Amino acid sequence: MGERTLVVIKPDGVKRKLAGKIISRFEEKGFIIEILKSYSFTTEKAKDFYSAHSNKPFFNELVSFITSGPTMALILDGNSAINAVRLMIGSTKSYEAAPGTIRGDLALNITDNIIHASDSYESFIKEAGVIFNST
Ligand code: CMP
Numbered sequence: 001m002g003e004r005t006l007v008v009i010k011p012d013g014v015k016r017k018l019a020g021k022i023i024s025r026f027e028e029k030g031f032i033i034e035i036l037k038s039y040s041f042t043t044e045k046a047k048d049f050y051s052a053h054s055n056k057p058f059f060n061e062l063v064s065f066i067t068s069g070p071t072m073a074l075i076l077d078g079n080s081a082i083n084a085v086r087l088m089i090g091s092t093k094s095y096e097a098a099p100g101t102i103r104g105d106l107a108l109n110i111t112d113n114i115i116h117a118s119d120s121y122e123s124f125i126k127e128a129g130v131i132f133n134s135t
Contacts, residue, residue: 004034005081006118006128007089011069013114018106019072022115025102029088031078039073039131041066049130052123058111065111073131082124085117 007026009019027033041049046063053059076085090101094113097104107114118124 002032002077002079003081004075004077004124004128005085006124006131007074007076007085008039008066008116008127008131009072009074010066010112010114010116011071012107012112014070014072016114018114021106022102023072023074025088026074026076026085029078029084031076031081031085033074034077035073035075035132037073037131038070040070043067045130049127051126061111075128075132082118082121086119089115089117 009022013019013022023033023036043063046066047054049066050059050062053062056062078084088102090097090103092103092113093110094103094107095109097107099105102115103113118127
């Protein structure tokens with residue numbers, strides 16, 4: 001059976017019209033797109049989403065960036081999805097991300113690194129809850 005993970009195509013990815021290209025890569029890899037939704041973070045939701053980073057010096061930058069425009073949120077289903085998707089997106093520091101990865105091919109920066117994916121089952125539950133259990 002598959003595993004699920006959450007992917008967020010960040011505002012820079014959407015603005016640069018890379019969403020289709022990025023989603024294609026997940027489809028070609030074999031993932032099932034269980035949910036796909038355009039989602040605009042409020043400041044409150046962004047702080048909750050990134051609460052694990054609330055004590056980091058770049059927290060405010062992170063929140064202001066993720067709220068700067070619409071994102072695309074996806075739930076993907078497939079074998080070992082959490083780890084497999086992290087491998088596909090590449091290093092957080094896009095300028096160090098291996099060629100062939102999504103960041104390695106399409107991004108160059110840290111804050112605006114076009115995509116986010118849950119790094120553990122606990123993160124997936126937390127992050128998907130913020131986006132999909134919105135009231
Ligand atoms: P993401 O995968 O969304 O998870 C947390 C984000 O924090 C990360 O991608 C980067 O965009 C951001 N981040 C990590 N390290 C730094 C840093 N040193 N400066 C600014 N942003 C960072």
